[in-house]
Amino acid sequence: MPRSYPPGGRPPVPPARPARGGRKRFLRRALRSPLGISSGILLALILLLAVFAPILWSAKASAIDVVNLLQGPSARHWLGTNDLGQDVFYRILVATRLSVGLALAATAIGVGSGLVLGTAPLIVGRRAGRAITSVINVAVAFPALLLALFFAVIFGIGAEGALLAIGLASAPAFARLVRTLSASVSGLDYIAAARIAGVSRLRLLTRHVLPNIGEPLIVNATIAAGDALLSFAGLSFLGLGVQAPSYDWGQLLNDGLQGIYTRPAAAVAPGVAVVLAGLAFNLFGEALAVGLGVSSPRIGRLRSALAASAARANATTDPGTSSRTEAADCVLRVSNLEVSFPGGVHPVRGVSFTLKRGEAVGVVGESGSGKSLTALAVSRLLEDPADVSAGRLELLGRDLLGREPRGSAGVMSGREMRRFLGTKAGLVFQDPMTSFNPVKRVGAQLAEVATEHHGLTRRQAGERAVDRLRAVRIPRPEHRARQFPHELSGGMRQRAMIGMAVMGEPALVIADEPTTALDVTVQRQVLRLLKSIQAGADGSGAMALLFISHDITVVGQVCDRVLVMYAGKIVENLPTADLADHARHPYTRALLAAVPSMETSRELPLAVIPGRPADPADLPAGCAFAARCAFADAKCHQADPGLVPDDAGREVACWHVDRVLAGDPAAAASVAPTADPESANRASVSGEPA
Amino acid sequence: MSELRFDGVTVRYGTGRHAHVAVDDVDLVVPPGQVVGLVGESGSGKSTLARAAVGLVAPAAGRIVLDGKPVPRRGRRPLQMVFQDPYASLDPRMTAGESIAEAIPRGGDVRRASRRDEAARLTGLVGLPAGTVDKFPAELSGGQRQRIALARALAGRPDVIIADEITSALDVSTQGAVLNLVRDLQRELSLSMLFISHNLAVVRYVADHVAVMYQGRIVERGPAERVLLNPEQPYTRRLLAAVPRPGTRIGPVADTGADATDDEDAGLRLRGTVT
Numbered sequence: 001m002p003r004s005y006p007p008g009g010r011p012p013v014p015p016a017r018p019a020r021g022g023r024k025r026f027l028r029r030a031l032r033s034p035l036g037i038s039s040g041i042l043l044a045l046i047l048l049l050a051v052f053a054p055i056l057w058s059a060k061a062s063a064i065d066v067v068n069l070l071q072g073p074s075a076r077h078w079l080g081t082n083d084l085g086q087d088v089f090y091r092i093l094v095a096t097r098l099s100v101g102l103a104l105a106a107t108a109i110g111v112g113s114g115l116v117l118g119t120a121p122l123i124v125g126r127r128a129g130r131a132i133t134s135v136i137n138v139a140v141a142f143p144a145l146l147l148a149l150f151f152a153v154i155f156g157i158g159a160e161g162a163l164l165a166i167g168l169a170s171a172p173a174f175a176r177l178v179r180t181l182s183a184s185v186s187g188l189d190y191i192a193a194a195r196i197a198g199v200s201r202l203r204l205l206t207r208h209v210l211p212n213i214g215e216p217l218i219v220n221a222t223i224a225a226g227d228a229l230l231s232f233a234g235l236s237f238l239g240l241g242v243q244a245p246s247y248d249w250g251q252l253l254n255d256g257l258q259g260i261y262t263r264p265a266a267a268v269a270p271g272v273a274v275v276l277a278g279l280a281f282n283l284f285g286e287a288l289a290v291g292l293g294v295s296s297p298r299i300g301r302l303r304s305a306l307a308a309s310a311a312r313a314n315a316t317t318d319p320g321t322s323s324r325t326e327a328a329d330c331v332l333r334v335s336n337l338e339v340s341f342p343g344g345v346h347p348v349r350g351v352s353f354t355l356k357r358g359e360a361v362g363v364v365g366e367s368g369s370g371k372s373l374t375a376l377a378v379s380r381l382l383e384d385p386a387d388v389s390a391g392r393l394e395l396l397g398r399d400l401l402g403r404e405p406r407g408s409a410g411v412m413s414g415r416e417m418r419r420f421l422g423t424k425a426g427l428v429f430q431d432p433m434t435s436f437n438p439v440k441r442v443g444a445q446l447a448e449v450a451t452e453h454h455g456l457t458r459r460q461a462g463e464r465a466v467d468r469l470r471a472v473r474i475p476r477p478e479h480r481a482r483q484f485p486h487e488l489s490g491g492m493r494q495r496a497m498i499g500m501a502v503m504g505e506p507a508l509v510i511a512d513e514p515t516t517a518l519d520v521t522v523q524r525q526v527l528r529l530l531k532s533i534q535a536g537a538d539g540s541g542a543m544a545l546l547f548i549s550h551d552i553t554v555v556g557q558v559c560d561r562v563l564v565m566y567a568g569k570i571v572e573n574l575p576t577a578d579l580a581d582h583a584r585h586p587y588t589r590a591l592l593a594a595v596p597s598m599e600t601s602r603e604l605p606l607a608v609i610p611g612r613p614a615d616p617a618d619l620p621a622g623c624a625f626a627a628r629c630a631f632a633d634a635k636c637h638q639a640d641p642g643l644v645p646d647d648a649g650r651e652v653a654c655w656h657v658d659r660v661l662a663g664d665p666a667a668a669a670s671v672a673p674t675a676d677p678e679s680a681n682r683a684s685v686s687g688e689p690a
Numbered sequence: 691m692s693e694l695r696f697d698g699v700t701v702r703y704g705t706g707r708h709a710h711v712a713v714d715d716v717d718l719v720v721p722p723g724q725v726v727g728l729v730g731e732s733g734s735g736k737s738t739l740a741r742a743a744v745g746l747v748a749p750a751a752g753r754i755v756l757d758g759k760p761v762p763r764r765g766r767r768p769l770q771m772v773f774q775d776p777y778a779s780l781d782p783r784m785t786a787g788e789s790i791a792e793a794i795p796r797g798g799d800v801r802r803a804s805r806r807d808e809a810a811r812l813t814g815l816v817g818l819p820a821g822t823v824d825k826f827p828a829e830l831s832g833g834q835r836q837r838i839a840l841a842r843a844l845a846g847r848p849d850v851i852i853a854d855e856i857t858s859a860l861d862v863s864t865q866g867a868v869l870n871l872v873r874d875l876q877r878e879l880s881l882s883m884l885f886i887s888h889n890l891a892v893v894r895y896v897a898d899h900v901a902v903m904y905q906g907r908i909v910e911r912g913p914a915e916r917v918l919l920n921p922e923q924p925y926t927r928r929l930l931a932a933v934p935r936p937g938t939r940i941g942p943v944a945d946t947g948a949d950a951t952d953d954e955d956a957g958l959r960l961r962g963t964v965t
Contacts, residue, residue, distance in 0.1 A: 189779040190789075193839070196744045197793035197846055198766025207792075211783045366861040490732070519731035520888065524932040524940070532942035550862065553934040580937055594866050596891040597936055598918065605873075606866035606895065612831060613861065674871040675817040677864070678831055 033290055039283035046277050050100040053093040061090040072263045079265045082255055088266050091252060092273050099248040100277060102163055103229035109167025110228070111221050114174025119182055122209065123201050133179060139172035147172075148231060152240050159248075162241040166231045170224055177220060181213035215288075222285030226278040233274045249274050329357040331507050331544040332378065335392035339373050339568075342385050347373050347616040349568040352391075352643070355508065358542035360534060362555030362576070364591070365565035368613045371548050374565070375512050378546070379427055380417065396424055396507055422453030426501025428530075430513035432493035436485035442496050443469070443481025449503040468499040472529055491522035495529060502533055502543075509534065510546045515554065527558055552579070552591055564588045567614035567624035570643060573651040584652045586629045586660055605674070612678040623655070631656050631663060691722035691880050692757045692849035694743070694769070699752035701735070701742050712738040714906035715752070720850060723880040727897030727914060729890060729929070734903040736886045740852045743884070744771045756849060766795055770843035774855035776835035780827040786813065786838045787823030793845040812841040817871055833864030837871065844875070850882045857892060869896060890933050894918050902926050 031040055065077075065085035072080045079088040117136055121129025139147075151165035185191065186209060194204055235241035236250025237257075244251070249270045256266030332355040339348035348370040355361055365371040377388045380400055393400045398420060402411055412420060429435040437445060443465045450461035462481070469477035472495040485493055494514060501509055511530065515523040536542045549555050555562055556576050564572040564585060572585040583589050593607040600606070611628035614620075623640050626632040635655055643651040654660065701713040713735040720726045730736045741747045743754055745763035754761045756768055770793070773779040780789050790809040806823075813822050816837040827835055836856055843851055853872065857865040873896055876883050887893050893900060894914055901911040902925065910923040921927045 189773040189775060190781045192741075192746055193771070193773065193779055193842065194781075194792065195746065196767050196769075196771055197842070198795070199792060207784075208781050212781070366863060520890075520934075521731065521928060521932040523934075527940045528942060531940055535942045551934070552862075553936050556936055557934055557938055557940040591862060592936075594862050595936075596866070596869075596895050598891050598894060598930075598933060600891065600895060602895055605870045608867045608870070609863035613863070674867065674874050676819075676834055676837060677867050678834060679817075679819050679822070 028291075031287070031291070033287060035283060035290065036287035039280055039287050042276070042280040043284050046096065046100060046280050049093060049096040051097070054097050057090045057094055060087060061094040062086060070259065070263065073265050079269050080263050082266065088252070088256070088269060091247060092249065092269055095248050095252060095270075096273070096277075098159075098242065098246060099229060099232065099250075099274070102159065102232050102242075102248065103225055103277075103281075106163050106166040106170070106228040106232065107221060107225040109164065110170035110174055110224060111217070113168065113171040115178055115217075117171065117175035118178025119205055119209070121179065122182060122186060122205055136172055136175045136179060140176050142172070144169045144173070145231070145234075148235065149240070152235065157240055157243065159242045159246060162232065162235045166228055166235065169231075170228065174220070174224065178213070178217065181216060182209050185209050185212050219285050219289045222288060223282050226281035226285070229274060229278050229281065233270075249277075331355045331357050331359075331396060332546070333392055333394040334378060335390060337374065337377055337390040337393060338388070339370070339377050339382065340387045343617065345617045346619065347568050348377065349619075351565070351568075351570055353563055353570065353573065355544040355546060357507070357544055358534075358536075359561065360531075360545040360547060360559040361561045361563060362547045362549065362559035363563045363565055364549060364552045364555050366550055366591075366613055368567070368616060369565040370568040370616070371550075371565050372512055375510050375546065375548050379425055379510055380421060381427075395421070419453050422449065423504040424507050426504070426506035426509045428494070428497050428501050428509065428511040428514045431517050432490065432497050433485065433517075435497060436493060438485055441482055441484055442488065446481070446496070446500045446503055449500060454504060464503060465499075468503055469496060471502070472496070472499040472533070474499070489522075490518055491526060494518060494522075494526050498526070498529060498533060506543060508544045508546065510548075512548045513550070514547075516549070516551070523554070527554065531558065553595060553597070556580075564591070567619060568616060569624070569640075569653065570651070571625065571653045573643065575650070578650070584650075584657045584660060585654050586631055587625050589660070590628075608677050610677040623653075631659050692768070692882055693722045694720040694850045694882055694884065695755045696739070696743070697753045697755065699739065699742060699749045699754060701738050701747055702750040711906055713742065713749075716903075716906070716908055718901055718908060718911070720882045720884050721899075722882055724899065725876060725883040725885050725897045727893035727900045728884060728886045728903060729888065729893050729900060730903035731888060731929075733905060735906040736903050737854055739903075740771060740854050740884065740886055743850075743852055744769050766846060768848055769850045769852060770846045770848035771852045771854060772836070772839045772843050772856045775859055776832040776839065777827075777859075779839050780835055782827055785824050785826055786830065789827075789838065790823070790842045790845050793842045795847060809841075809845065812845055813838070815844065815875070816841045817867075831864070832860050833868055836860065836868050840868075840872070840875070844879075848881070850884065851876075852884045852886070854886045855888070858887065858889070865892075872896065890918060890930065902929065 031037065063086065065081060065087070067085070068074075068077065068081050069085045070081065070083055071077060074080070077087045077089065079092070082088060082091070117132060120132050124132070147169035148162075148165045151168055152161055155161035155164045182205075191204065191208055194208055199207070232241055232248065233250035233253060236248055237254045239254065242248045242251050247255075252270040253267060253274075256263070256268075256270060260267040332353075334354070335352045337348060337351040338346070340346050347368075351370070351374050353361065363371045363374065373382070373386075376382050377386075377390075378393065378400075380388075382388050388401075390401060398412065400417065400421070402414075402417065436442065443462060446465035446468060447458065447461035450456040450464050451458060454461075456464065466477045466481050469481055474480050474492055474495055480488065480492070480496075485496075488496065497514075498509075501511075509530075514530065515526050518526060530545065530547075534543050534545045545559070547555060547559050552562075556579050559576055561573065561575050562579060563570050564587065566587050572583065572588045574583065574588075579588075579592065583592060587609075590607070590609045594609055596606055609628055614624045620627065620637065621640070622635075622637040623629070623632070626636040629636065633656070639655075641653045641655045643653045645651045696716050696718040699713055699716045700711065703710045703712055716735075716739060718726070718728075718739075728736045728739070738747065742749050743761065745761060745767055748763065761767060761769060780786070784792070787806065787809045790812055791805045794805050794808055810820055810823050814820060818834060818837055818841075822830070822834070822838070827838075830838065839856075856872070857868055860868060869892065872883075872885075875881070885893060885896050897914045899912065900914045900917040901908050902917065902921075902923070903909070904925050910917055910921060910926045917926065918930065921930055
């Protein structure tokens with residue numbers, strides 16, 4: 001959304017930011033890796049040389065040894081001498097200051113002017129800002145060396161001219177980077193909040209934008225320093241940079257090149273110095289980048305592409321009966337499914353359930369419950385570093401974990417598994433915008449399923465795609481199939497996604513929050529469509545539906561059975577009809593009470609569940625919900641209750657179901673309704689709520 | 691207590707032939723000390739209206755007036771806003787206390803220490819323990835961040851607060867606490883509030899009056915109980931009918947094909963940040 005800044009205002013001066021807590025931590029982390037340590041040492045050495053070498057060896061470097069002109073390496077002159085009899089080795093050492101100093105100064109000029117140019121559009125307003133951005137874009141198109149030569153001609157031959165030339169030549173790339181980074185940050189809500197609070201544009205820039213784009217800039221600056229060093233060497237080598245009697249590495253290279261076949265050391269050594277110093281800067285920049293960024297994937301955001309490899313063999317096998325004797329209409333059988341990540345994170349801890357043909361089962365939970373990961377694990381979409389294991393994971397009787405066969409079918413290869421899953425299971429994801437490839441047409445994406453998994457030709461697949469789009473009630477499906485995803489509305493995209501899921505004749509449809517991103521009227525239509533597809537109104541036969549959502553009301557509308565998940569486990573399994581009045585687990589009851597409906601009393605405060613959701617990296621020994629439960633006692637904190645079935649086939653994992661059924665379900669009584677429930681102290685061992 | 695009034699406000703994005711009218715000639719009044727709920731689906735223009743009110747977008751036509759005076763578009767605004775996404779509304783490099791303190795108006799007599807105290811006071815007001823002022827947003831949960839965002843909005847000593855989908859990104863278990871807080875603070879401080887949400891149950895709980903927006907226009911308005919129990923307009927009725935109610939079931943669609951036509955007809959598009 002365009003922001004309008006009135007024109008005018010002072011140009012910004014990019015200040016030096018003091019390192020904050022986050023910045024220091026990032027530096028320390030960067031320096032701890034082997035890359036960081038080695039490049040850090042190298043860089044420190046070079047900087048020390050730059051500072052001290054002229055002090056120590058300047059005399060030696062300029063001492064003229066008339067006797068040994070143009071000599072090769074010897075005991076006295078380790079790298080030989082030049083045409084004035086000066087020792088090449090010491091000249092290289094002393095030249096460090098000028099080379100490195102010029103490189104750093106050029107980088108400073110480039111970074112400084114890049115910062116000014118890149119942040120100017122935020123200060124000066126929309127029209128002037130656009131003009132500046134256009135100038136930057138044009139300047140970026142010129143190769144840096146060309147720009148450097150151009151400026152060198154303008155500013156004249158010599159170190160100062162070369163400095164300005166290289167500095168300004170690297171400015172456009174930097175300005176582009178700064179502009180992109182600051183534009184992405186300035187679209188965020190906290191910038192808007194600061195503007196509403198009356199913060200001036202300059203302060204907005206220095207206090208909010210620059211610190212948040214600082215890290216990538218620092219990394220790029222170190223790498224730019226390496227580049228500047230090389231460019232300087234190049235310019236001096238061409239004779240356009242440092243002029244005699246000053247000398248830097250490029251100049252020494254130029255000198256030594258004439259005798260390269262007879263005295264290679266004099267030419268190679270300055271080159272090696274340039275390479276080493278350039279490496280030091282670049283590697284240090286890389287180490288900083290490592291410190292900046294690549295951390296292990298966070299649980300809530302893990303979404304991977306279709307898994308290619310078959311699962312590893314798993315240690316725990318289910319001692320239960322062979323799958324051949326199981327009911328023929330059992331579509332999905334999951335037993336003791338576990339998902340873990342390195343670092344002791346256990347988002348799914350022993351989930352077991354079955355799905356029969358034509359059955360709709362809902363999985364309800366909040367963030368951190370593990371419901372989405374369960375769905376991804378079942379569809380074999382989790383890759384390294386996720387570790388998926390289960391006692392049993394069978395779709396239509398075929399084992400999905402690639403282990404020794406228990407049934408008749410035998411182990412499936414990776415390709416067979418992909419094809420099996422691609423034909424027998426369909427997936428519907430939450431956000432249709434990111435689930436579709438924005439640069440491919442919708443019909444082509446649907447057809448891809450058929451060509452990949454069903455062996456249809458492209459034409460047949462295309463026709464099937466149009467047929468499926470018609471089945472999901474998209475009007476004019478032939479026209480829509482040729483459109484791109486962004487041309488469809490959100491609801492229509494989700495319908496297309498459902499169409500993609502039923503391209504084959506799946507026995508199971510897994511829907512992960514399919515309507516969360518949709519408006520409520522569209523949601524209703526899409527849910528009805530899902531039910532139709534599931535019922536097989538299109539003649540494809542009744543399918544099983546695994547419906548995952550955080551919205552217990554919607555799950556109650558769509559599913560026959562509900563599985564309530566908390567902290568990676570199923571805590572209750574009950575028919576939907578029993579949700580309203582016969583839920584037994586304290587968490588289920590609390591969840592039902594906490595959802596405001598159109599009938600909720602307006603006089604009373606809304607029900608609150610005290611405490612925070614369990615952290616999958618830090619789970620307590622006993623029941624994970626005990627800290628937030630009004631009925632918990634010592635036993636609950638020590639021992640984790642398992643799922644206990646009753647005669648009606650319902651299951652609940654709680655030690656004190658009788659207490660729950662008898663007692664008062666308002667678990668929030670002791671927490672003030674407006675206080676932050678997550679800041680309250682954890683319940684004590686005796687079970688008193690905080 | 692102040693009255694916020696929108697008079698014939700129109701907001702347009704883009705220019706010329708491809709201009710998109712996000713808000714179309716809207717008249718709305720937020721009476722002093724009352725909560726007006728603004729409901730609508732994506733593309734209805736409710737968030738755009740909110741951004742126009744705080745001066746982040748300029749209306750192409752019409753006026754936005756607070757107690758008779760036009761709302762300034764520079765400097766500190768007398769209206770403050772709480773945003774939807776708790777993960778983007780706080781600067782990750784500033785502590786909670788600094789974020790709040792930044793919004794406190796700079797008078798001549800207000801010194802840094804007293805601003806810190808004020809930030810601590812506001813943190814307590816939103817139900818968080820005192821130590822929260824020194825925490826970075828990364829250490830806080832979604833619900834806690836929304837409380838800090840609320841404290842920051844209050845720090846600006848606003849006359850009107852605009853709450854833009856503040857609980858949509860929160861878990862159900864934390865949503866209730868934040869809504870309780872909002873309601874209590876609004877009553878205690880007699881704030882005028884424009885509460886935007888697509889969740890009708892939440893709006894019903896919080897708001898005194900409700901206005902329903904559809905494609906940039908207000909199609910119905912009135913007291914919350916009346917609009918949400920006995921809607922007059924067909925769009926409002928359709929909206930209410932679509933709200934999931936506990937205990938009801940959804941069955942397969944009838945074979946009339948009416949649903950798909952509705953979808954196209956409504957012309958609803960999921961846009962990124964504009965709602």
